Amino acid sequence: MDVAVGIVAQRDNEHAQALAVDLVEALERDGASVVVDESTGGAIDATAVPVAAMAGRDLVVSIGGDGTLLFVAREVGSTPILGINLGEVGFLNAVAPADALGVVTGLAAELDETGAVPERELSRLRATGVDADWTLEPALNEVVVHGPRRGNGGGATIEVQADGQQYVESHADGVLVATPTGSTAYNLSEGGPLVHPAAEALVVTQMAATDSMPPLVVEPDTELVLTVSGAETGYAISDGRNRQRLELPATISVSLAAEPVRLVGPQANFFDGLDKLE
Incomplete structure (x- = not known):
């Protein structure tokens, strides 16, 4: 054999x-x-x-x-x-x-x-710095962008654009972008929707936002741009493990990775x- x-x-x-x-x-x-x-x-x-x-x-x-x-x-x-x-x-x-x-x-x-x-x-996500030279390891479940820490006093202002159109801008603990695979994980715990694994979609879910919007489901080839401000530091995290410290303000692009x-x-x-x- x-x-x-x-x-x-x-x-x-x-x-x-x-x-x-x-x-x-x-x-x-x-x-x-x-x-x-x-x-x-x-x-x-x-x-x-x-x-x-x-x-x-x-x-x-x-x-x-x-x-x-x-x-x-x-x-x-x-x-x-x-x-x-x-x-x-x-x-x-x-x-x-x-x-x-x-x-x-x-x-x-x-x-x-x-x-x-x-x-x-199974699709994976790729997060890169728009104004800095870094790329996280591809995420099978989700990419999370948040302020200095979760909880009271630890959030940041996060604007989310989908293909150049603003979806939301609000003070929040963070914003999560999930694949269908990751919809049952961190996304679900933050109030995001369940997505069948055969669906071709991405989900954007705010985390404890002051001015919250319902979670947004977009086509998988949508370019999502997250701009983080209003604090000294923040983080972009891939599947809860690979982490990039951000000097704010910072802009992050999240899109499909090349290899599923x-x-x-x-x-x-x-x-x-x-x-x-x-």
């Missing part, structure tokens, strides 16, 4: 590590080339590499919750990813642990035979996942 597979298991999760052992053994028995992430390689007997080094392999398997898959997606870009769900909701991870062995070996065999498997592309995330294998049922939301 001429297939290269990477496996990333949720850190310090014995269930994930045990499943990784079973997958490595089964795939190598079939002749596949298999590597695991460095953390998992320290716990099991398998060839280990940094997750970023798995970019370009035929398949990367993420074992854990949606957070693990978000991490994998940041590191491997458009390399096909299969999610095995050990989390609570699992909007991105469709495969149950009991089914993992059959699904992964089946996908590897299909890749070996045909060179491709069915996939679903590619999910392969069975797809999660969106409406079943909604039942698990708090």
